[in-house]
Amino acid sequence: MSPLPTPLSPSSFATTQLSLLAAELSAETAATGALLASHSPKRLAAAGLAVANLVLKGRRTGVGGRTVLELEGDGAVGGGGGTWDGQSGVGVGDVVGVREQKQGRGGTGGEGRGVEGVVVRVGKGVEVAVGEGVAEGEGVGEGWLGGRLWVVKLANEVTYKRMNWTMEKLEKMAESEYTSLTRVLFGLDTPTPVSRDEAQVEFLDQTLNDSQRDAVRFALASREVALIHGPPGTGKTYTLIELILQFVQRKLRILVCGPSNISVDNIVERLAPHKLPIIRLGHPARLLPSVLSHSLDVLTQTSEAAAIVKDVRKEMDAKQASIKKTRNGRERKAIYNDMKDLRKEYREREKQCVTTLVSGSKVVLATLHGAGGFQLRNEQFDVVIIDEASQALEAQCWIPLLAAKKVVLAGDHLQLPPTIKSLDHNIKPKPDKAKDKPKGAASLETTLFDRLLTLHGASIKRMLTTQYRMHEKIMRFPSDAMYDSQLLAAPAVATRLLTTLPYDVQATDDTTEPLVFYDTQGGDFPETTAPDDAITTGKNPTKSSLLNDSKSNPAEALLVRHHVRRLIDAGVKPEHVAVVTPYNAQLAYLAHELRLRDRFPGLELGSVDGFQGREKEAVVVCLVRSNEDGEVGFLGERRRLNVAMTRPKRHLCVIGDSETVGKGSPFLKRWMLHLEAEADLRYPDLADLQEV
Numbered sequence: 001m002s003p004l005p006t007p008l009s010p011s012s013f014a015t016t017q018l019s020l021l022a023a024e025l026s027a028e029t030a031a032t033g034a035l036l037a038s039h040s041p042k043r044l045a046a047a048g049l050a051v052a053n054l055v056l057k058g059r060r061t062g063v064g065g066r067t068v069l070e071l072e073g074d075g076a077v078g079g080g081g082g083t084w085d086g087q088s089g090v091g092v093g094d095v096v097g098v099r100e101q102k103q104g105r106g107g108t109g110g111e112g113r114g115v116e117g118v119v120v121r122v123g124k125g126v127e128v129a130v131g132e133g134v135a136e137g138e139g140v141g142e143g144w145l146g147g148r149l150w151v152v153k154l155a156n157e158v159t160y161k162r163m164n165w166t167m168e169k170l171e172k173m174a175e176s177e178y179t180s181l182t183r184v185l186f187g188l189d190t191p192t193p194v195s196r197d198e199a200q201v202e203f204l205d206q207t208l209n210d211s212q213r214d215a216v217r218f219a220l221a222s223r224e225v226a227l228i229h230g231p232p233g234t235g236k237t238y239t240l241i242e243l244i245l246q247f248v249q250r251k252l253r254i255l256v257c258g259p260s261n262i263s264v265d266n267i268v269e270r271l272a273p274h275k276l277p278i279i280r281l282g283h284p285a286r287l288l289p290s291v292l293s294h295s296l297d298v299l300t301q302t303s304e305a306a307a308i309v310k311d312v313r314k315e316m317d318a319k320q321a322s323i324k325k326t327r328n329g330r331e332r333k334a335i336y337n338d339m340k341d342l343r344k345e346y347r348e349r350e351k352q353c354v355t356t357l358v359s360g361s362k363v364v365l366a367t368l369h370g371a372g373g374f375q376l377r378n379e380q381f382d383v384v385i386i387d388e389a390s391q392a393l394e395a396q397c398w399i400p401l402l403a404a405k406k407v408v409l410a411g412d413h414l415q416l417p418p419t420i421k422s423l424d425h426n427i428k429p430k431p432d433k434a435k436d437k438p439k440g441a442a443s444l445e446t447t448l449f450d451r452l453l454t455l456h457g458a459s460i461k462r463m464l465t466t467q468y469r470m471h472e473k474i475m476r477f478p479s480d481a482m483y484d485s486q487l488l489a490a491p492a493v494a495t496r497l498l499t500t501l502p503y504d505v506q507a508t509d510d511t512t513e514p515l516v517f518y519d520t521q522g523g524d525f526p527e528t529t530a531p532d533d534a535i536t537t538g539k540n541p542t543k544s545s546l547l548n549d550s551k552s553n554p555a556e557a558l559l560v561r562h563h564v565r566r567l568i569d570a571g572v573k574p575e576h577v578a579v580v581t582p583y584n585a586q587l588a589y590l591a592h593e594l595r596l597r598d599r600f601p602g603l604e605l606g607s608v609d610g611f612q613g614r615e616k617e618a619v620v621v622c623l624v625r626s627n628e629d630g631e632v633g634f635l636g637e638r639r640r641l642n643v644a645m646t647r648p649k650r651h652l653c654v655i656g657d658s659e660t661v662g663k664g665s666p667f668l669k670r671w672m673l674h675l676e677a678e679a680d681l682r683y684p685d686l687a688d689l690q691e692v
């Protein structure tokens with residue numbers, strides 16, 4: 001990352017962001033369009049981008065009067081092969097298309113009728129709240145919705161609107177309008193130095209460790225900006241809860257945001273027991289059930305403040321009933337007019353109710369996107385806290401920041417940044433948009449967290465150093481290679497093994513060993529490039545390849561199966577084991593060729609990127625790359641490897657070719673040497689891995 005000029009003009013920053021965002025949306029739309037045009041629903045499903053072979057089981061009216069389609073796997077087709085298994089890449093909150101799945105061979109995802117909607121639930125099936133396009137009477141057994149269906153992720157243009165609006169506002173802002181926070185965040189001013197005396201704090205939670213206390217003190221004392229750097233498992237959220245309580249004690253009003261609903265709900269859940277007046281903004285369908293009692297939408301119907309709304313609702317219902325009774329045209333018209341007035345009154349009272357609820361809350365929580373809603377338009381906050389800030393686009397962070405006085409960002413810039421499609425050279429934005437991309441501009445991958453560290457240096461940051469997740473031996477390499485050897489394993493986790501799980505696990509070579517390395521060097525475990533219909537048909541040179549020359553390694557996949565079986569045979573529950581690999585083609589191979597999930601129900605298979613923020617008792621990491629040229633592709637991104645190796649609590653098993661991988665980068669070389677020296681090193685024999 002090259003250092004950004006200091007200081008940076010907010011207006012030219014905004015101009016650059018607007019072009020980058022336009023290129024990103026265009027890349028996202030182009031990628032979706034190309035995939036749909038060139039692949040069958042089944043292939044897209046196999047790659048985790050869609051769910052195929054569904055049927056409509058029912059429909060109901062959801063929150064906000066929207067139609068919710070309840071879809072389930074088609075029993076006639078049987079399991080596997082791309083049917084819904086609860087673990088595809090489609091998740092709650094995603095914008096998706098529900099489409100007719102044409103029968104027969106050769107059909108692509110671009111064919112068939114469809115509607116757009118938002119996923120509101122996933123589980124055995126998938127539920128989608130749809131917008132326009134589903135006829136009222138259309139339902140099970142009728143129209144195209146009565147046939148076989150599939151669900152595919154689409155580009156979400158809505159998420160760009162608020163970012164664009166925010167950047168346009170910043171672009172046009174006169175210098176005299178900049179807040180002191182804005183000036184500091186662009187390096188026009190330096191942050192006010194923090195004096196030690198200001199930072200006397202009586203901690204409410206006595207269990208906070210020293211680095212957590214330091215971070216809280218610093219974030220309380222800083223005037224404009226504080227970064228809390230939380231490496232994996234170091235209690236970032238734990239620390240933020242104390243910080244929020246301390247701010248509230250100081251009579252400050254707080255807005256807490258995160259890039260995803262789950263990041264926000266995580267905080268709501270942990271804040272709830274403290275009985276503060278808190279409000280969670282956001283569509284109830286997208287919130288965790290456990291936080292619904294704090295949802296603004298729900299409170300607008302159930303709280304005391306909601307009484308004024310209820311009265312009008314009753315009157316409206318009564319009028320509605322009286323319309324049915326009267327046949328006189330003039331009377332009807334009069335009632336309709338009354339209804340119109342009542343509806344207006346209803347909306348006004350609802351707005352008033354929202355204002356009462358929001359302004360009465362000490363802590364408001366919303367996604368970064370949600371913070372741009374009408375509910376917060378005239379609200380002032382003393383501090384904005386952004387959790388998982390290194391997973392958020394900077395333009396997204398500015399949605400709550402334009403009017404803020406102070407910001408606390410929590411995150412880890414040494415894990416993966418948000419995924420940026422326009423950086424993927426396999427996806428070409430439309431030619432007319434491509435020219436908008438400014439030369440040498442910062443990338444969307446540079447987060448606010450990164451940029452501020454480069455701009456103001458480590459003095460605006462405090463790092464949490466005790467981790468509560470990994471066995472000491474699992475932690476050692478990431479600590480040394482990524483975090484300046486600063487991590488410490490909390491005593492409760494430092495020596496934890498699978499054999500001390502709270503159920504019976506046999507002591508074996510695997511369960512008593514926190515770090516295992518199967519070195520597949522020697523050429524018996526070669527990688528392969530996923531066969532891809534976009535490549536093999538070669539009909540259209542612009543169309544996108546489904547797995548983007550994703551790699552798989554069938555022999556290493558057998559080794560994964562072998563190791564997972566050994567763990568499970570020793571008594572480890574499948575739900576306590578995850579297999580993580582950077583390559584989607586390998587995931588598809590494990591899921592569909594070896595059918596690992598069917599064999600070991602509860603076992604989780606995931607991509608490294610998708611597993612960020614998660615943890616498991618035992619994790620098998622399969623590196624896949626094995627070739628003579630020492631090509632490692634995106635294994636070369638050390639933040640990705642850092643995420644992969646910091647997910648397990650008690651057992652990490654790495655499967656990889658040390659010869660190939662070690663050539664990839666100095667970081668990978670160092671990791672391979674570390675594993676050879678410190679792990680239980682095994683040289684597998686392909687002959688032992690066949691199915692028995």
Ligand SMILES: Nc1ncnc2c1ncn2[C@@H]1O[C@H](COP(=O)(O)OP(=O)(O)OP(=O)(O)O)[C@@H](O)[C@H]1O
Pocket residue numbers: 207208209212230231232233234235236237238239468469613614
């Ligand atoms: N001071 C502490 N004493 C005891 N346990 C702690 C302490 N701080 C954090 N923990 C525990 O460590 C675990 C991780 O905490 P938390 O979820 O807050 O971490 P995080 O840094 O937000 O996680 P992630 O790495 O997923 O971002 C939790 O189980 C939490 O209870």
